[in-house]
Amino acid sequence: xxxxxxxxxxxxxxxxxxxxxxxxxxxxxxxxxxxxxxxxxxxxxxxxxxxxxxxxxxxxxxxxxxxxxxxxxxxxxxxxxxxxxxxxxxxxxxxxxxxxxxxxxxxxxxxxxxxxxxxxxxxxxxxxxxxxxxxxxxxxxxxxxxxxxxxxxxxxxxxxxxxxxxxxxxxxxxxxxxxxxxxxxxxxxxxxxxxxxxxxxxxxxxxxxxxxxxxxxxxxxxxxxxxxxxxxxxxxxxxxxxxxxxxxxxxx
Numbered sequence: 001x002x003x004x005x006x007x008x009x010x011x012x013x014x015x016x017x018x019x020x021x022x023x024x025x026x027x028x029x030x031x032x033x034x035x036x037x038x039x040x041x042x043x044x045x046x047x048x049x050x051x052x053x054x055x056x057x058x059x060x061x062x063x064x065x066x067x068x069x070x071x072x073x074x075x076x077x078x079x080x081x082x083x084x085x086x087x088x089x090x091x092x093x094x095x096x097x098x099x100x101x102x103x104x105x106x107x108x109x110x111x112x113x114x115x116x117x118x119x120x121x122x123x124x125x126x127x128x129x130x131x132x133x134x135x136x137x138x139x140x141x142x143x144x145x146x147x148x149x150x151x152x153x154x155x156x157x158x159x160x161x162x163x164x165x166x167x168x169x170x171x172x173x174x175x176x177x178x179x180x181x182x183x184x185x186x187x188x189x190x191x192x193x194x195x196x197x198x199x200x201x202x203x204x205x206x207x208x209x210x211x212x213x214x215x216x217x218x219x220x221x222x223x224x225x226x227x228x229x230x231x232x233x234x235x236x237x238x239x240x241x242x243x244x245x246x247x248x249x250x251x252x
Contacts, residue, residue: 025239026206029248030054030232031176033091033152037063038215039224040077048084050232052242055174056081056214057152058135059091060113064215068113070135075142082143087244089150089174093134097154101161112154125165132171150174150251156211174245179203182212184223193226200227201234209245 032043032054047054058078060070067073070093082088094114101107107128110120123131136147151171153162158173166173183196204210210231212223232242245251 023239024241026241027243027247028204028235028240029207029209029245030242031057031152031174031209031211031245033057033154033211033213034059034061034069035213036061036215036217037065037069037074039222039228040214042225043214043228044077044081044084046228046232047086050236050242052232053085053087053244054242055087055089055148055150055245057089057091057150057174058139058147059095059154060093060135060138061095062113069214070138070142072142078139079143082145085244087148087150087246088139088145089148089152089245090132090135090171091152092131092154093138094131095154096131098157098159098162101159105161105164107159107161107165125161125168128162128165129169129171132166132169148246148251150245152211172251174209174248174251176211177204177208179205180208180210182210182223182227184212184216184219186219188219188221193221193223196223197227197230197234200231201238204235204240206240207248209248 030052034057058070060068063069094111094117096109096111099108099110099120102122105125107123107125108120109123111117132151139145139147149170149172151166152174156175163173179200182200183191200210216222
């Protein structure tokens with residue numbers, strides 16, 4: 001009797017999952033890159049209320065609290081996101097911008113933070129790998145968990161040498177769809193929040209990756225909190241579901 005009841009419960013759960021999948025008209029993959037962290041709590045609260053899982057790309061960036069996004073003071077924040085089932089990738093530890101490829105496989109870069117902030121450097125592919133892994137090492141220290149084997153370059157600018165370097169140490173690059181650019185780094189005078197929201201809701205389609213930052217210093221009228229909740233609610237009304245990049249066919 002107990003076994004029959006357990007079997008019935010499992011069948012009901014499976015049917016519910018199948019119904020939920022059938023109800024989805026498509027899947028959107030929300031991703032967030034670290035930034036000023038001014039919207040970190042808002043993002044966590046909004047995702048939790050909507051039962052949405054997202055993917056976070058982490059760099060050690062200066063925050064509005066005067067510390068750094070991968071400081072020990074942020075351990076509880078990242079541990080909570082791990083417990084909620086989100087995914088995590090490397091965004092390079094010092095938020096390192098790509099400049100150009102060299103013919104010998106090396107990469108010219110410019111870190112935004114760290115000991116060499118603002119200085120152009122020429123790295124070997126091993127050095128680029130080491131930079132990706134610095135985030136993983138710190139994340140393990142903060143949360144006890146490794147990153148997923150994905151990364152995103154600052155600005156999304158990649159290159160053959162970067163992709164080869166990352167592949168050699170097990171990372172795949174994850175950009176975003178054209179419709180998935182939030183525009184949160186653009187001028188709010190030229191691109192008001194209402195325009196950016198409408199563009200996303202009108203154009204996002206099944207399988208698209210969406211990108212926003214966890215706080216931007218430069219934008220006068222921040223993209224969040226104005227747009228995150230309306231974006232998620234609007235996509236839900238259109239029948240979309242959400243998943244992490246672990247479930248994306250290109251990365252799982």
